[in-house]
Amino acid sequence: MTWLNDVVQGLLLGGLYALFATGLSLMFGVMRLVNLAHGDLSIVAAFIALAIVDAVPVNPLWTVLVVVPLMFGVGYLLQRGLLNFTLRGADPLPPVLVTFGLSIILQNLLLEIFSADSQGLDAGRIEDASIRLSDRLAIGWFPLLTLLVAIGVLAGLQLVISRTRLGRAFRATSDDPQAARLMGIDNRHLFAVATGIALATVAVAGLFLGIRTTFTPSVGPTRLIFAFEAVIIGGLGSLWGTLLGGLVLGVAQTLGAQLSPGWGVLAGHLVFLAVLAFRPAGLLGKPVPAQ
């Protein structure tokens, strides 16, 4: 029964990982941009929520109404004002270097403003409330909410991508950016919208992280690694794969931690390596055509 409990807790944790990975997956899918500041931007969102809660006594869950639109705007401007300039050539290195630098800048800015103290967001009773299914199996309301929100965000995004004019433009640009320009698609604007959406989702992730656990200015890169692993396990370019990847990673980590407390993160990494070795396109990804 503890195994079952671990799997269930792992799936719930996986919801959070999927939420982190969504934006990474979207940005890579649309413009082949690997955003190394992704994790730090989620922590920025958590600190913004913290600042709001400090100023106005509201439940941190409500800050989503401010933080998400704000981070969308940050994403749009970041892409339009900086990252677009790194995508001009075929060289994959400039975006990686620039976002790496951005990651360091963000960590130090947060350190400067908020200090290195551990912080947390207190969402009140929902944090410890749970549904008791049996002696050994209980589902926390908050992790359940996280997973449901992750599924909702991914389903909503999938709907946008498969059904709307914006989604068609995303897919067309991902296939062939130059031909997409010939269709009248302004890729500078389109990329900025993609990054805006990505940061909106990562803002939700940061907020849920901040409620679930404590955070400091330096925890962003760990978040980035888990998000990466979720994207790769699930398969690049597949949003449902990203959800699956998050869930697999979450289950691997909780089961590993059950074997020995120190093995949780390691088990996640091992599953990630196994996927890379035996199924490099990921669980739901299309095999990469040889070129």
Next chain:
Amino acid sequence: MLLEVERVASFYGGFQALFEVSVQVAEGETVAIIGANGAGKSTLLKTVVGLMARTTGAVVFDGRPLGGVPTHRRLGMGIVMVPEGRRIFPSLTVEENLQVGAHQTRAGPWDVGRVLELFPALADKRRRPGTRLSGGEQQMLAIGRALMGNPRLLLLDEVSLGLAPIVVRRIYEAMPEIISSGATVVLVEQDVGQALRAADRVYCLLEGRVALQGRSAGLTRQQLSDAYFGMRA
């Protein structure tokens, strides 16, 4: 004049592909650009649509100079190009490929229904991925996708390349309806006979320069072959 290209030079990095090329196209006429491989035909179309990073000279559309106007705005003005090699989006279905052609919503006669009437071969394949079509159908889809933008100026790059003669004929049979819908057509064509049949006027490029121009009916075989191969008469 709908399109005036005035003394345009275009560069790929350090390589100059066009030298002082001037081309005029009046509204409603069909103009063919012919020339050997590497003569600069596709570069000329790319310059008109704004895909060449380095150009000098002027491109004027309907009296408006296009210097500094990005590609997507030129689409909004009605300049639409069918690129060489079709460039169908593989992740999109046939119908979605058409819809993406209308990304810049411009008023005009074309919609999905009318394009499928023009190319009935596409009608029962509209839910298929766009690249799961024959070469000829993909070319029809590429032209249909461009028509969805309701072009005033339609630039066709190498429509017949790699297609069987019967398929090429079927595609060119669609031209009168495209032209009567109000599009002025500039086509780049490797098949000189096909170009002369389809166009009112012809420009022949040679090594990035205009070697010959004139009405299709008034050019002799000798003139054309001299210009095409660079012989001095």
